[in-house]
Amino acid sequence: MTDKPPHTKWATGSNLAFVSYAADPERELVIAMGVVDNLGKGAAGQAVQNANLMCGLPETAGLDGASVWP
Template sequence: APLLADKLIEPGNIVIDVKTGISGAGRGGDSKFGYAESNENLVPYGLLRHTHMPEIARTIEQLSGGSAAGLVFTPHLVPMTRGILATIYCRGRASTGQCLDAARRFYAGRAFVRVTDKPPQTKWATGSNLAFVSYAADPERNLVIAMGVVDNLGKGAAGQAVQNANLICGLPETAGLDGLPVWP
């Protein structure tokens, strides 16, 4: 988002590769998300028409003013219970420093976003409402890689619901959500 807002990347050629723990793929009667099927396995799902594609495309277009026509989003189920790591490949001539600076400005004052110099790891967010973001860029190759990590059971729907309820009720945004992450 910060890179789109600052026009540091091209909106029409974004590839999003997501690794998600079993709990991030949803629940239901389908046994494909059971332990026996997930253990020692890596499975892509929601290919080409994932349920989140329209909202991702809409956000890209709103932030950039351009088209998200070349958007690719592929989540992969990994054999861990919780956590999501998104690696996003973009075209742009920005440096890593420019990307980090844009993110620090964009997320300034956001209680739960941490911009890091190192690539984030899922363990960092475990049991928290935190989101960790970082970047790696090679302007000579016209390549920017954005990375983000959340605990989908913390920052996921439950954390978002509490955060929104706090705002609606006039409570501090962080009420009930600012505990320490569960790591190691």
């Protein structure tokens, strides 16, 4: 674990999610932070993944390419 908050660049082009938090016990405050690249794992990516599973194809068929442009 790192003391740095997650950066959006960490998730670019991947299906990964990075989650962290910061706490201030004196003010009883917790801030949750998370980053994802929703271009590859949005609703359309999930639909393709589900269709692959239903059709007996590898789960990642059609999803291996980078989802970023350019």
